[in-house]
Amino acid sequence: MSYTAPGRAGSLVTVQDRYDNFIGGKWMPPAQGEYMTNLCPATAKPICEVAKSSPEDVEAALDAAHVAAAEWNHVSQATRAAVLEKIADAIEANAEMLAVAESWENGKPVRETLAADIPLAVDHFRYFAAAARSMEGRLTVIDEHTTAYHFHEPLGVVAQIIPFNFPLLMAAWKIAPALAAGNCTVLKPASPTPWSILKLAEVIEDVVPPGVINIVTGPGAEVGKALATSPRIAKIGFTGETVTGRLMMQYAAENLIPVTLELGGKSPNVFFDDVMAADDDFLDKAVEGLVLYAFNKGEVCTCPSRALIQESIYDEFMARCLDRIAAIKQGNPLDETTMLGPQVSAQQLSKISGYVDIGRAEGAEVLIGGQPAKVGGEFEKGYFYEPTVLKGDNKMRVFQEEIFGPVLAVTTFRDEAEALRIANDTLYGLGAGVWTRDTNRLWRMSHGIQAGRVWVNCYHQYPAGAAFGGYKISGVGRENHQMMLEHYSQTKNVLISTDEKKLGLF
């Protein structure tokens, strides 16, 4: 079955010609009156226009956030939890609509948004509702007359800047802990994907107090900068690439505020020979585990984009994987049988093509794919790229640089020591996968790999409650776990003396 495209007769998703910023619970036209066209990557045709905001709009959003913060920073944990629950319920009630909107704007297949993006966003708000409700301070009895109490207090108003690859889920990852800890937020969506988040705002606008969540769309160099440099924010949460990550730290340094960064990756996915010890469900799962490089078109910071396969099983295991890859159905992202949609933008497509050319020039062997995909009809001009596998050497650029597309770089290893060496031979340390039936080996490998998330005998699972974040140049801080509440809170220490006697110094 295929969903009707947003805006057309019979679609679950209504589309306005243009969208304003969501500020203070209202839809506010951009101060300069400028808008930018928002394209559908499957057709390369416009979906709508969104505000091309300027620094004045950021100031208006910060004004609204600070007005709201005067109350929201002080509401009870139960009230915060109740609002997060209502957000989750509202998203759940509109799950199909949001899944279709997200798919149409980003290009990701609707089977993924229905099964992953939207349910995970719902669950994320529920998780942080529970976490908010159960937040506890701590106390330390220093001595019989002295007690140190520790209370969490909200930071105030935070800035959150998110990427194009999971617009709604990244919004949930950012917004939920910020609100749970009692903060108000000003969120800037990525330039290629501003619209589905505005559809989310439509869904939740009646359940969130005005000004607690504010959304301003527009270019990073103006809007993002105005937000991240504002002395009126208490924290920056950012997901993106390394140079902007450095810029965020620089801006945060100017205002002496904390920053959380989720940056890139070039994640190894390691398959040991015992994976093929039996032809069973586990082997079938491992094959899918390799093919997950094509999940979300490879536009995932944790994309398992380097497959390391033990030499002794390479031929047979890879043959099974290539059969599975050859069966990937590519096309209309709104068709429920589609497994691979278009890349998010023409520039991503261009970058991917460029990297595959580089791979070829470096001597990598193209095992499958290797060119833009032809999808006819309405999708003739969409940004499709064939699922691709390049066999080569870990020193090649296609093994070292993040391509952000459905391109897998595969190589072999002889033994565990070599597997670990290759796995760690990267500037990044975000994700990794280890596939083995040997429990001792999975333990050694998962501890040896320098990455914030090591999936063992699974991949691309993002349950709330499992901390997510990077080692090395992949970022600073963690998300997706109640420890985030600490990252979005101040610690107030109240040190109380019950001693009637003076110190005796003066």
Next chain:
Amino acid sequence: MSSPRGADPGTVLPRLRATPAAVQALRRVWRSHGEVLMILSAGCCGGSAPMCFPRDEFRLGTHDVLVGEVAGCPVYVEQRQLDAWPHAEILLDVEEGHAEGFSLPAGEGLHFVCWMSSSALPRREQPTDGRPA
């Protein structure tokens, strides 16, 4: 403020070139924003893209290496990237699309891109469009 201290000994700097379109775009940016610099990013959504900032906007670090200048704009690559991703040549260009991250656009609806060849492995002949392989 710290400043780049130059490449580590033994680093082979990539050759930097630019297409006429990139040179024109940098002159436009210079006229509208004053002096700018470029630094090559890595990873995730806007990764592997040249980021263009007003000269005093981005704080260069000790390990950012100057690899050359285009139309008066200095271009930097971080030492770790030079080590891990040896480039024989970087060709700066412009394409249609949103500017990446917080980078200045290369003009209305345009952004900067770079094409790089690798020096780590044997190279083939350059394709006829002038882009490094």
